[in-house]
Structures are given as structure tokens and as C-alpha cells.
Amino acid sequence: MKTMTCNELGGACDEKLTAESWDEMVTKMTKHVMDNHPDVAEEMEKMHNEDPKKWGSIMKPKWEAADSN
Numbered sequence: 001m002k003t004m005t006c007n008e009l010g011g012a013c014d015e016k017l018t019a020e021s022w023d024e025m026v027t028k029m030t031k032h033v034m035d036n037h038p039d040v041a042e043e044m045e046k047m048h049n050e051d052p053k054k055w056g057s058i059m060k061p062k063w064e065a066a067d068s069n
């Protein structure tokens with residue numbers, strides 16, 4: 001398991017999100033921003049529409065660098 005904060009993933013709060021895999025983290029983060037930060041969700045959707053790989057290319061290295069727990 002790895003834990004990252006919403007902030008680290010481009011979000012707007014310090015909530016900790018824990019996941020087994022990057023794919024799971026993406027799913028959790030997506031749900032978290034849609035539930036809690038509609039404005040951030042909108043930004044992410046825009047970014048995704050412009051370049052579907054951009055968010056992942058920025059955030060995945062942070063996931064790789066995060067300590068397992």
C-alpha cells in the first residue's frame with residue numbers, strides 16, 4: 001500500500017488516499033475530487049481532454065517515489 005495526499009495529486013486538501021496500485025489511486029483520486037473539489041475535477045477534465053497522458057505523466061512519478069506502507 002502507498003499513501004499520498006490529495007495535494008500531492010494536484011488536489012486541494014490534505015486528505016490521505018491509500019491504494020495498492022497506481023490504477024487504484026487514480027480511481028480513488030478521481031472519485032475524491034469529484035465528491036470534494038468540483039473545480040479541481042473540472043481542471044483535470046480539461047487537462048485530460050487536451051492531453052490524456054499529461055496528468056499521469058506528472059503524478060505517476062510521485063506515486064513511484066512514495067514509500068510503501
Ligand SMILES: [Zn+2]
Nearest residue numbers: 006011012013
Ligand atoms: Zn482533496
